[in-house]
Amino acid sequence: MTTLEDVWPLFQLCLTTPRLVLRPVRDEDIPAYIEAAASGIHDPERTPFAVPWTDAAPEILPGNLARWIWQQRNECAPADWNIIFGVWTHEGNFLGTQCIGAKDFGTLRTVETGSWLRRSVQRRGFGHEMRAAVLLWAFDWLGAECALTGAVDWNGGSLGVSRRLGYVPNGEKRVTTRPGVVERELLLRLSPHDFRRPDWTLTIEGANETAAFLGLQ
Structure with missing residues (x-):
């Protein structure tokens, strides 16, 4: 009998670290995703996101987030993809998301990352652990040769994670975070x-199926 994982092999992908489980967000995960986002991610006075999606009214935010998740999944193809990993503790608590995407990956071998965590679990090292997980997957399993990221200059948490992992400056740009x-x-x-690898080993499931789905085998 054909399963959803057979139809969409990305759902077979699972990255496990000492404290976290990362897997692509499924429809049944969307309520937990929305609850975590609505619980608060940053100081309301300013936003770290280039697109101020957290400013949406409470009655609008759930639909916006669901549509965005479906849109990213719908547009996923071997050449261009963006995978939204949900991040859970081993006990099953949803903490946030770690995204990783690429355009023309077969040629450029470059990935980009972005993430968020609910405020109640920030400053516990989870941001470092979950980004290290997707970088290990990208470099060791997909053959990525470069990983890009960025953060507004006051976002010390994100910039600190990047420094710990070995990122180097790559310029700057002006962005409009709010009107x-x-x-x-x-x-x-x-x-x-340059990647400063963690002192733990990543456990990965579904790596071969995902690579084939993304046209890398």
Whole structure:
């Protein structure tokens, strides 16, 4: 009997670290995703996101997030993809998301990452652990040669994670985080050579099926 995992092999992918489980968000995960986002991610006075999606009214935010998840899944193809990993503790608590995406990956071998955590679990090292997980997967299983990221200059948490992992400066740009608000975004890049690997081993399920789905085998 054909399963959903057979139809959409990305759902077979699972990354496990000492404290976390990362797997692509499924429809049944969307309520937990929305609850975590609505619980608060950042100081309401300013937003770290280039698109101020957390500013949406409470009655609008759930539909916006569901549509975004479905849109990313719908547009996923071997050349261009963005995988939204849900991040759970081993006990099953939903903490946030870790995204990783690429355009023309077969040629450029470059990935980009972005993430968020609910405020109640920030500053516990989870951001470092979950980004290290997707970087290990990208470099060791997909053959990525470069990883890009960025953060507004006051976002010390994100920039600190990047420094710990070995990212180097890659320029900057001006972004509008809210209407009329201009911020300076610091751009960063990481090579496999510079990557400061964690002292733990990543456990991965569904790696071969995912690579085949993305046209890498």
